[in-house]
Amino acid sequence: MPDQLTTPAAGKPASHLHPEGSFDLADHPVPNGREEVWRFTPIKRLRGLHDSAPLDGHDYSVDVTADEVVHAASVSVDHPARGSSGYVPSDRVSARAWEAADKVFLITIPKEAVVETPTVVTLRGSSTATAAAGHLVIEAEPFSQSTVVLQHEGSAVFADNVEIVVGDGAKLTVVTVQDWADDAVHHTSHHARVGRxxxxxxxxxxxxxxxVRLNASVDYASTGGNVEMLGLYFADAGQHLEHRLFVDHNQPHTKSNVEYKGALQGEKAVIVWIGDVLIRKAAENISTYEHNRNLMLTDGCRAHSVPNLEIETGEIEGAGHASATGRFDDEQLFYLQSRGISDDEARRLVVHGYFADLIRRIGVPELQDRLLASVEAELEKNVGLPVASSGVGA
Incomplete structure (x- = not known):
């Protein structure tokens, strides 16, 4: 649709999946759900975040556990760190959150610091009566090495923006865990700029x-940047989990790899994964790949998976994408059952193995056991549900 295209400016190409951003709320009309970037989102369940619901609630707390070398503090909205990633809101909810946030939480990893223990930021909501807005900036200064874990818990209607700035030669892992209560609504946008x-x-x-609707985007400040984007999600009956990714290869000799895995079970469980990689004309000799897999454990659920590539130059090392959505593989189950493993245990082992490799790749030992336990807890909810089985592997 023409009204969804990015207007080319200063050589910037059109992208039908990543509209031109703006800080001006007037440039973001109230969505009706028919727009390309909103067509999978149940607008009415956003609790007014997309329209005019007040964003003046502060019914949440933030706790930080960090090494003494890491600087973590709340700063004013006019602090120069805000906007340092080059982020510009690309949808109405993100623009509203930018406008409404009255403070910025800033985490800085100093230059050349090697921080072994993860910095853990825990946001706990306490009510869905009022909507709240937040803003977080993570700065990894040049040649530093660190991990930052963002945990979200409790009940909340929350919209926020997260900026990530990775300095030249730095190595940073950012993990965001949406482990909200069943009544929570969370719209979040993450944008990263990766240095030389x-x-x-x-x-x-x-x-x-x-x-939960999470928009994650990344671009490059210089050559040589390497980005890995991993995702793990598990939707139950009635849940809507949506992840949208945009990788902007705007510099030559850069790399990206995207892999998201999900499972869903129960009536009206819905997951949405939209991946988009833009390879600009100047981005020669880049390498990129995006992959999404979804495992449907029961009938009555739905998965939407849409990988995209937008390529403006043929001078690249490689670019590809893949998507697969399927049910339990009957051959896998038969193999396990033929060796004396019960039906329920066989299904549990298949799902456990499906997620285990990706969890190990996260590279945060402190999280590994917790995430595997969360997968186990989700599988417990599957007891008694009709299992969807097919010869099609996921």
Whole structure:
């Protein structure tokens, strides 16, 4: 649709999946659900975040556990760190959150610091009566190495923006865990800018909440940047979990790899994964790949998976994408059952193995056992549900 295209400016190409951003709320009309970027989202379940619901609630707390070398503090909205990633809101909810946030939480990893223990930021909501807005900036200064874990818990209607700045030669892992209560609504946008020869691993984990919509985007400040974007999600009956990714290869000699895995079970469980990689004309000798897999455990659920590539130059090392959505593989189950493993245990082992490899790749030992336990807890909810089985592997 023409009204969804990005207007080319200063050589910037059109992208039908990533509209031109703006800080001006007037440039973001109230969505009706028919727009390309909103067509999978149940608008009515956003609790007015997309329209005019007041964003003046502060019914949440933030706790931080960090090494003494890491600087973590709340700063004013006019602090120069805000906007340092080059982020510009690309949808109405993100623009509203930018406008409404009255403070910025800033985490800085100093230059050349090697921080072994993860910095853990825990946001706890206490009510869905009022909607709240937040803003977080993570700065990994040049040649630093660190991990930051963002945990979301409790009940909330929350919209926020997260900026990530990875300095030259730095190595940063950011893990965001949406483990909300069943009544929570969370709309969040993450944007990262990756410096020369820097490495970013961005991991999104979504288990809880009534509705979670996470937009993650990245671009490069210089050559040599390497980005890995991993995702893990598990939707139950009635849940809507949506992840949208945009990788902007705007510099030559850069790399990206995207892999998201999900499972869903129960009536009206819905997951949405939209991946988009833009390879600009100047981005020669880049390498990129995006992959999404979804495992449907029961009947009555739905998965939407849409990988996209937008390529403006043929001078690249490689670019590809893949998507697969399926049910239990009957051959896998038969193999396990033929060796004396019960039906329920066989299904549990298949799902456990499906997620285990990706969880290990996150590279945060402190999280590994917790995430595997969360998968086990989700599988317990599957007891008694009609299992969907097919010869099609996921």
């Amino acid at each position: 020869d820097a490495t970013l691993k961005h991991v999104a984990v979504s288990f809880g909440g009534d509705l």
